[in-house]
Amino acid sequence: EAGVTQFPSHSVIEKGQTVTLRCDPISGHDNLYWYRRVMGKEIKFLLHFVKESKQDESGMPNNRFLAERTGGTYSTLKVQPAELEDSGVYFCASSQDLAGAQYFGAGTRLSVL
Amino acid sequence: AQSVTQPDIHITVSEGASLELRCNYSYGATPYLFWYVQSPGQGLQLLLKYFSGDTLVQGIKGFEAEFKRSQSSFNLRKPSVHWSDAAEYFCAVGSLMNSGYSTLTFGKGTMLLVSP
Numbered sequence: 001e002a003g004v005t006q007f008p009s010h011s012v013i014e015k016g017q018t019v020t021l022r023c024d025p026i027s028g029h030d031n032l033y034w035y036r037r038v039m040g041k042e043i044k045f046l047l048h049f050v051k052e053s054k055q056d057e058s059g060m061p062n063n064r065f066l067a068e069r070t071g072g073t074y075s076t077l078k079v080q081p082a083e084l085e086d087s088g089v090y091f092c093a094s095s096q097d098l099a100g101a102q103y104f105g106a107g108t109r110l111s112v113l
Numbered sequence: 114a115q116s117v118t119q120p121d122i123h124i125t126v127s128e129g130a131s132l133e134l135r136c137n138y139s140y141g142a143t144p145y146l147f148w149y150v151q152s153p154g155q156g157l158q159l160l161l162k163y164f165s166g167d168t169l170v171q172g173i174k175g176f177e178a179e180f181k182r183s184q185s186s187f188n189l190r191k192p193s194v195h196w197s198d199a200a201e202y203f204c205a206v207g208s209l210m211n212s213g214y215s216t217l218t219f220g221k222g223t224m225l226l227v228s229p
Contacts, residue, residue, distance in 0.1 A: 003156075004156070006156075033216070033217075035217070035219075041221070042117075042218075042219045042220065042221050042222075043157075043203065043205075043217075043219040043222075044219070045216045045217065045218070048216060056216065059216075091156070091157065093157075093217075098215065099145065099164075099207065099209050099215045100215075101147065101159055101162050102159075102217060103159065104149070104156045104157035104158075104159075105156050106154075106155060106156035107156055107157075
């Protein structure tokens, strides 16, 4: 069974540009989460989808971040326009049950120059 | 709000020696506790989890962790470390909300170095 996959693995963009990250959860997992780790800091929660609905987006830093989950399958996280402080590793995770263990992807390393 | 403390940023252990990574949490109710490992170039891999029941939890790769409510701790142990265990280890607490879902709060991670 395929795990959580994220694309791209690494993205380098200039300040002011737009970047879209993609996450494909484990098949059958209704719950999808986005997390972010800024250098030197903890991994922090961004938002949670149940199927196609946003359950909690309290961790989203600001309105430059937009997450979608079309049809309850894969999810995208768009940053527009990107700022220097958005640099970090963005992780996606999925789980089958609401309180179940979350399985993580390899992450997307975003570098904003 | 819940929090997780991993007091050791780096730990160096000789190959074959025993290992204990410390984790303390702050959470009002019974926590869901997890240990994840991230090897270089890899994603976060779940090592083990504690939801309820037996406080000594066995995980993959020979790891175990013990939940101690009185000390608010969930330390990770391994009796004999292998060079392939060199990685960054994260402790996390899951919070069960009224709506039934759980988000994870992570510690800052402990980088394990294994010396020959």
